[in-house]
Amino acid sequence: MKAVITGGAGFIGSNLARFLLEKGYEITVIDNLSTGNKDNLPSGIEFLKYDITNDRIIDILANKKADFVFHLAAQIDVRKSLEDPIFDLKVNSIGTLNILNGMKKAGKGKIVFTSTGGAMYGECEEPANEEKRESPESPYGISKLSSENYIKVYSKWFDIPFVIMRLSNVYGPFQSTKGEAGVVAIFINQILNKQKSKIYGFGEMERDYIYVEDVAEAAFHLSLKANNEIINVSTGKKTSNLELYKTLCDKIGSGYDYDLEEARKGEIMKSVMDNSKLLSKIYNFKLTDINDGLQKTVEWYENREEKQ
Numbered sequence: 231m232k233a234v235i236t237g238g239a240g241f242i243g244s245n246l247a248r249f250l251l252e253k254g255y256e257i258t259v260i261d262n263l264s265t266g267n268k269d270n271l272p273s274g275i276e277f278l279k280y281d282i283t284n285d286r287i288i289d290i291l292a293n294k295k296a297d298f299v300f301h302l303a304a305q306i307d308v309r310k311s312l313e314d315p316i317f318d319l320k321v322n323s324i325g326t327l328n329i330l331n332g333m334k335k336a337g338k339g340k341i342v343f344t345s346t347g348g349a350m351y352g353e354c355e356e357p358a359n360e361e362k363r364e365s366p367e368s369p370y371g372i373s374k375l376s377s378e379n380y381i382k383v384y385s386k387w388f389d390i391p392f393v394i395m396r397l398s399n400v401y402g403p404f405q406s407t408k409g410e411a412g413v414v415a416i417f418i419n420q421i422l423n424k425q426k427s428k429i430y431g432f433g434e435m436e437r438d439y440i441y442v443e444d445v446a447e448a449a450f451h452l453s454l455k456a457n458n459e460i461i462n463v464s465t466g467k468k469t470s471n472l473e474l475y476k477t478l479c480d481k482i483g484s485g486y487d488y489d490l491e492e493a494r495k496g497e498i499m500k501s502v503m504d505n506s507k508l509l510s511k512i513y514n515f516k517l518t519d520i521n522d523g524l525q526k527t528v529e530w531y532e533n534r535e536e537k538q
Contacts, residue, residue, distance in 0.1 A: 232256045234296040236282055236329060237303030238275075239266030241405045241412070242344065242397075242442055246300060248272055249446040258294060260287070261303065270404050282325035291332025291339075298453050300342045301329050304374075308349060308496045311370035322373035323380070330384045340391040342453045343381055345374050347396040347462055348437070348501035357438075357504035360396070360460045368496045378460070385458055393456045395449060398464035398503050402442030402523065403530040414439070414524070417475050418531045421484050431493040433472030438464045438502040441523035451512045464503035465517050477521070481528045 233250055237243045238259030243266065250257055251274055259271060262281040271277060280287055282303045291299065304322050305311065311318035326343070333339045349371030351358040366372045384390045401414035408416075420427045440463065448463045472490075479486055493499060509515055518526075 231298065232258075232294065232296045233298045233300060234258045234260060234291065234294055235300045235302060236260045237266065237301075239263060239268050239270055239277070240302065241270075241402075242400055242445055243300075243302045244270035244404050245402065245442045246302070246446040246449055247275055249443070249450055251275060253450065258296070260290070265406065282328055283320050285328055285331075287328045288332040288335060291329065292335035295336045296339050298340050298342060299329060299333055300344075300449060300453070301326065302344045304344070306346075306370070308368045308370045309494060311368050311373070312496045315369035318369045319373050319376075322370070323376045326377040326380055330380060330388075330390065333390050334384065334388045340393070340453060341381060342393045342395065342449055343377065344449075345378055345394050345396045345460075346371060347398050347464060347503045348498060350375060350396060351501070351503070353498050354501050354503070357464075357466050357502045358462075359504040360462055360507060367498065370496075392458055393452045394460040395445075395452060395463045396460060396503070397445060398438035398440050398462070398501070400442050400445050401439055402527050405442070405527075413437075413471060414474065414478070414527060415531070417478050418482070418528060421479055421482050422531065424484075424487075427475060427488040428491050429471050429475055429488050430491050430497065431471065431499055432490045433470060433475075434499065435471045435493065435497070436468040436500045436502065437471070437474075438466065438468055439474070439520055439523075440465050441518035441520075441526075444517050448508060448512065448515070451515070452508075455511050461507050461511065462503040462505055463508055464505045465520070466503065466505045467520070468500070468502040469520060474524075477524060478528065481525055482532075 239261035407419035
């Protein structure tokens, strides 16, 4: 099988690349390295440095004729989308259109698109399923929803099959410590370096945290088993950011050092997603317990610190 991964040098993309490589896929990663790192990738993968907003990507995809295009490249920072919504739109919506036009020109391939759950569903006291009305509250959520709709239209008129994965909050090895929605990585970095953490929403913000290797496995299975549908990729369980911080401190063996602050503009307080459809698609899918996933993540960052 031939697979293209856009954004493949990033956090989720590089984990997916390793998973697919182990399955014997022939992989091409396309990334502009604005946030990704080529060093995240294992050997045996073709790497192309291109920006999805450049329409040259259309001919690249047309020539690749991949069986699957895993489209992960995106602008994912909610706050940045509020500061520069035009840039957000260009990367997320125009970039997706370029990918779709490349697949249309190739005449083959299935697109597996990583969308968002939290920014799509808005505030969720109870787990939101795929039938919940979309109510994005940021330009980021709007651009992701428009990308989903473009994918549906291209599927209808140009016979491009799709799977849309609405992800909850993903964490794990290779996540950047410099922001872009990676609160687990940010907390670990601050705790290891004995820095005070800021915990927004006064510690009451709740998220549905899913381990990155589970997301990679889900993407692989759903690419084969799901057709022209939207599926939440989540755990269905919520954890507060204060609870998350204290758990990480305990695993690292550090005392607590934090300030509670109000939520920032564009952030929602409660987000949790129903994963019943995901579990119905993938037989006996074992999701990583958050305590186990956080332990693996802490150990990965500690080992990286020792090597530096």
